[in-house]
Amino acid sequence: MSDIQNLTTDQLRKIISIKEQIEELRSQLAALAGDAGVATEPVTGPRKKRRMSAMVRARMAAAARARWAKRGKKRLSAAGRAAIIAGTKARWAKYKKASGVEKKAKKADRRSSPAVRARLAAAAKARWARAKAQGKSTL
Secondary structure, eight states: OOOGGGOOHHHHHHHHHHHHHHHHHHHHHHHHHTTSSOOSSOOOSOOOOOOOOHHHHHHHHHHHHHHHHHHHTOOOOHHHHHHHHHHHHHHHHHHHHHHTOOOOOOOOOOOOOHHHHHHHHHHHHHHHHHHHHTTOSOO
């Protein structure tokens, strides 16, 4: 649709006329349907937030506190925790042995030595010197 500022007065009058016809037809439709479930306007806009009453929030908080209290009573002893850790390590060892997964060897250090870096820097300086001698500002 074109910008409203660029429309002529005839075009604006036609737009108003069409909008009035649409409103008239909507009112006729509502009268015929008796507003029996026929939506005259499309439902748009953001959805309404669900609101909880203070009583429901309090009940939920109490239930959460009860769950945490119940869970807090089941503390493991140091021996029980050690048994669980040992069992986990044994299961992982068994899994790694069965799947053939072993610890990978550490990668070799791939950094350049200082001598190599010095040679590369010297080569770059020589390249730039040649470029500048030719009057270039880029390579």
